[in-house]
Structure formats: C-alpha cells, structure tokens
Amino acid sequence: MRIGHLAAVGAAAAALTLASALPASAGAPATAAGPLKADKVKVVVFEQPMFKGKRTTLTHSVRNLPALGLDGIGSAKNSGKRTVTFYQRTNYAGAHFSLKPG
Numbered sequence: 378m379r380i381g382h383l384a385a386v387g388a389a390a391a392a393l394t395l396a397s398a399l400p401a402s403a404g405a406p407a408t409a410a411g412p413l414k415a416d417k418v419k420v421v422v423f424e425q426p427m428f429k430g431k432r433t434t435l436t437h438s439v440r441n442l443p444a445l446g447l448d449g450i451g452s453a454k455n456s457g458k459r460t461v462t463f464y465q466r467t468n469y470a471g472a473h474f475s476l477k478p479g
Contacts, residue, residue: 390450391471392464393420393439419457420476426451441467455479 424430424447433447436457442450455461455476465471 390422390447390463390465391442391467392469393422393435393442394462394464394469419455420461421454421456422447422450423452424449428452428454440469443467 419434419436421432421434422442423432430451433445439445450463453461453463453476455478458478460475460477462473462475464473
C-alpha cells in the first residue's frame with residue numbers, strides 16, 4: 378500500500394492507531410477490544426514510496442510519529458492481524474485512512 382497519495386491532499390501521517398475495527402465515528406480514534414498483543418499487531422512504515430528508505434516497525438498505537446523520528450511516511454506494510462489507521466495530525470486528529478491486514 379503506497380501512502381504517497383496523501384501528499385496530493387496535503388496530508389502526512391502523524392499518528393497511528395492499531396485496532397481491531399475502524400472508529401465508530403470520524404472524530405474518535407479506533408480502539409482495540411482488549412490489550413494489544415505484539416504478535417498480532419505489526420506495521421512497518423517506510424519514509425519513501427515503494428517500501429524504500431528508512432524503515433520503522435511499530436507494534437503499538439503512536440500519538441506522535443514525528444517524535445519517533447518519522448517526518449513522513451511514503452509506504453507501509455501491515456503484516457499484523459489488525460487494521461491500522463493513519464491520521465493526518467498528531468493525537469489522532471485530521472483526515473485518516475485505514476490499512477487492512479496483509
């Protein structure tokens with residue numbers, strides 16, 4: 378899944394929620410039913426499109442991706458068993474999209 382298309386709408390992923398379902402409403406972040414288990418949650422984000430450049434593996438929700446040194450995300454792979462949701466701004470705010478497992 379290429380995330381570079383977000384640049385067309387002026388967005389950059391700045392937060393990530395790892396959850397079992399999509400948010401109930403657009404204004405609320407997705408939450409998992411129960412604690413997240415590392416063996417079921419795994420998303421690898423790359424700074425460049427086509428899975429190139431610096432990569433980081435995440436196994437938990439992150440309110441502020443730039444604080445982890447991720448200034449931008451060009452592509453991502455969801456190899457976990459839960460849907461991941463990327464948000465335009467920190468603290469799960471702004472436009473968002475979800476990436477299903479696989």
